[in-house]
């Protein structure tokens with residue numbers, strides 16, 4: 001038996017809540033940059049209070065040139081423990097700007113040196129499932145085979161399964177394969193971190209994630225699945241010849257399957273996500289007369305504890321420490 005240790009994820013809650021409250025002010029206002037900037041600023045405000053020596057390994061924004069927490073940036077108080085950091089101030093900035101569902105503020109930590117750094121290869125083909133279907137998926141096998149395996153593991157028919165897929169032309173083959181197999185589809189515009197986690201949440205109505213989405217989002221989602229239970233398999237996906245040449249030069253394999261251990265090789269993973277706009281996984285930020293209400297999921301791999309935290313916040317009092325939550329009028 002070991003002594004109970006600190007659960008860093010509980011500190012992360014304040015960071016993702018802050019980001020969500022700042023970002024959600026811009027819901028539906030059409031300004032994607034403003035959504036991201038507000039979230040990043042709010043995170044920067046709270047991050048120094050998290051007692052850790054963190055290095056950002058997964059900073060979203062490389063692909064979208066967003067005002068990001070950059071790769072290699074040191075975050076936290078600077079004290080031990082040394083951690084790798086995956087941060088997505090808002091997964092679904094466009095969703096938020098357009099008033100769409102399912103945007104999250106996300107942060108994950110794992111032991112230093114354990115997270116995959118996909119570099120310039122910003123896309124991965126993905127398959128993710130929850131705990132009951134762990135060990136049953138194979139990215140090298142055809143989609144109908146995977147659906148049959150998952151259906152059997154969940155004691156359902158293939159026709160009862162719902163696959164969640166990012167709505168992109170590049171995912172048309174995935175969509176066609178699921179249709180041919182007779183399963184149901186939930187198409188999403190953005191936000192495949194939330195989608196991957198939903199496969200592992202029993203009442204979400206989502207059974208499997210398929211399709212090509214962001215690599216940073218894959219590593220971040222794998223952190224969550226490591227905590228909650230479930231499995232993800234991925235393969236780096238190059239968009240064009242220049243990315244194929246880059247992969248060859250950087251020694252990155254475009255063919256091999258990268259599983260859970262390849263994405264995050266750590267027994268000590270912490271994860272927190274707060275809803276920005278309401279979706280399958282979490283409700284979004286609601287503003288009240290004197291503050292806001294937030295919904296956060298917090299997880300830790302070591303113990304497997306999963307907490308859903310509903311919090312109320314008072315802007316009159318928070319105003320003493322930050323003006324990040326005040327509305328842009």
Ligand code: VTB
Nearest residue numbers: 091092168190191192193213214217
């Ligand atoms: C997804 C999704 C993100 O990027 O990973 C996606 O989860 C993949 O890239 O919310 P494209 O949007 O370029 O297809 C996001 O949409 C945002 O970066």
